[in-house]
Amino acid sequence: MEIIKEYVENLIQLCGVSGSAVPVVRHVALVLVTLLLAWLSGVLCKRIIMPLIHKLTARTTADWDDILFNARVLLTACRIVPALVIWQFLPMVFYQFHFVREVLERLTAVYITIMTVRLITVLITSFAQLETSHSSSVRQYIKTFCGVLKIVVIFIAVIVTVAIIFGKSPLSLLAGLGATSAVLMLVFKDTIEGLVAGIRLTSNEMVKKGDWITVPSTTADGIVEEISLTTVKVRNYDNTIVTVSPITLVNGSFQNWKGMQQSSGRRVKRVVYFDFRSVKAVDDDLRNRLVQAGYLSAEDMEGEDANIGLFRKYFEKHLAARKEVNENLTIMVREMEATQCGLPLEFYFFLRDRVWLNYEHQLATIIERVYVTAALFGLKIYEQYPEQ
Structure with missing residues (x-):
């Protein structure tokens, strides 16, 4: 210089x-x-x-x-x-x-x-x-x-x-x-x-990009698109973007559907209410009709005195036979506590297809089968009348 x-x-x-x-x-x-x-x-x-x-x-x-x-x-x-x-x-x-x-x-x-x-x-x-x-x-x-x-x-x-x-x-x-x-x-x-919450969220692998999460305290219900130290961006299924702070996820509660997506089936837990007045004792005519229709065998009907019990057995057998239902996971049709709205039956099983659209279509088909076959057992779906 x-x-x-x-x-x-x-x-x-x-x-x-x-x-x-x-x-x-x-x-x-x-x-x-x-x-x-x-x-x-x-x-x-x-x-x-x-x-x-x-x-x-x-x-x-x-x-x-x-x-x-x-x-x-x-x-x-x-x-x-x-x-x-x-x-x-x-x-x-x-x-x-x-x-x-x-x-x-x-x-x-x-x-x-x-x-x-x-x-x-x-x-x-x-x-x-x-x-x-x-x-x-x-x-x-x-x-x-x-x-x-x-x-x-x-x-x-x-x-x-x-x-x-x-x-x-x-x-x-x-x-x-x-x-x-x-x-x-x-x-x-x-x-x-x-x-600090953002660091805990990512280091503990509580949520990752691509996970489907539901946050009850917010309107977030969709796929995680971005995770940073201060924000988590979720694209809802209506294509709206919801920004959630990591502290909301860490201190609050949220549902991560990753386990369901990685499993071998997506759970169905649907309740249908039946009219008490349609629950009746099993007679020979009903037994013969069910055997002729191929719904149940004489051995299947042993020990059942009510038509709703036969219906439970039939539908468990029907679910296990459907290819879209995973027979290796729990299949159960159970009777729940009676209510003023009728006698509830809970249909509990897992569908193989975990994609939302296919899942809803297959579920609707199975529940529609419940409505159709109930009449063959003499059962009626509960319906509230004006005088009630």
Whole structure:
């Protein structure tokens, strides 16, 4: 830098500048030289170094270097270089103006700090986008860790920036924060709790992207599209987006249908009410009709004295024979406690198809079968009449 300074002074003398104009011309010339070198360094990075790095990463077979050294990362790095050049030349340019030099040095240092933090956060984001061979839960954990790391980096950058502006040591500022920690905890209470809840949510694998969840305290009932440290986005089946805070899921309760989706069947638990007046004793005529229709055999009807008991046996046998019902899981038709709305029968079984649309269609077909065959057993579905 001293060589540049001497060169500028010699050039001024060669131009015939003398007297009181020499300091002014010298400072203007040094400022222009500094700005020119800063501009040239930026052009060098953008026009030569960036394309060179792109060519080198394109030649490799790996994908990680293309993701980490993407255009956004390199462009952010290129914006730091001119500021570094200016910061190095400031003592030489403003060596006679200490106040101006100190102000400009602090402003330049703040800019360098901000751009460095931005570069680090962009690198962390690129790292989180790397495709790994791990499971989705591990990838979600890496994404959560990257989010926490960003917050730590930004917090440190804020401390360093404030220290640069006020000319203090960052350690002294951190020591001073201890006195105001209670106030900060009060102000950022919800943010801190949400952050901790987000970490618990992802680290414990309570919910993952792609899970179907139902949150009773909110209108969320759909597929999880995004999980971050502060929000969980759920796309409902009506295509509306519901944003739920992680603390709501951790402290409250929610239903995750992942276990059902991964199991071998989706449960059906449907209750049908029968009219008490249609429950009658079994006679020979009913037994003969059921045997001739192939619904039940004489052995199946042994020990049953009521038509509703025969109906229970028949429908359990019918459910076990249907191909859409998983016969390896529980199949049960049970009589529940009588109510003023009739005698309830609960149909409990599992359908093989767990897709919502197919599940509803198959369930409707089976329940419609209940309504149709009940009359063959002399049973009537309960219906409330106006006089009742």
